[in-house]
Amino acid sequence: MGIFDNKYLKPFKSIYLLVLIVFVVWMLFFDAHSWLFHRELNDDKRELEYQKEHYKNEMTKDAKAIKALSTEEGIERTARETYNMKRPNEDIFIIEYEDSIAKNQ
Known part of the structure; x- marks a missing residue:
């Protein structure tokens, strides 16, 4: 047996x-060329392709922002909206509505 x-x-x-x-x-x-190794490489490849698309979208947004900032009007608009800048001899009034004020009770 x-x-x-x-x-x-x-x-x-x-x-x-x-x-x-x-x-x-x-x-x-x-x-060294095992199935597990290739699976990890494919996962890395998918992640890198996702990052590539993300950065392409970011580059498109940045190109639009650069185009907007290439003119005097665009620079002034960005300065006023983003950095709350104003011209000399200009008064700015901020209007707050009742529902936009935080209640401190």
Whole structure:
């Protein structure tokens, strides 16, 4: 009675099948070009493609902002809206509505 007499172990009697199984396991998990390594590379590739699209969109927004700032009117508008600047001899009135005031009670 040998180790391969079990009905589940009979297919492993062939040395070719054993070598094939060892080879497949080695290639899937342990080799430098393994399936796990390629899966990680594909995940990294997807992440980099997402970042590429994100930065392309940011470049488009920045190009629009640069185009808006290339004129005197654009610079003045940005200075007034973003930095609350005003011209000399100019008064600015800020109107607050009742629902926009924070209640401190």
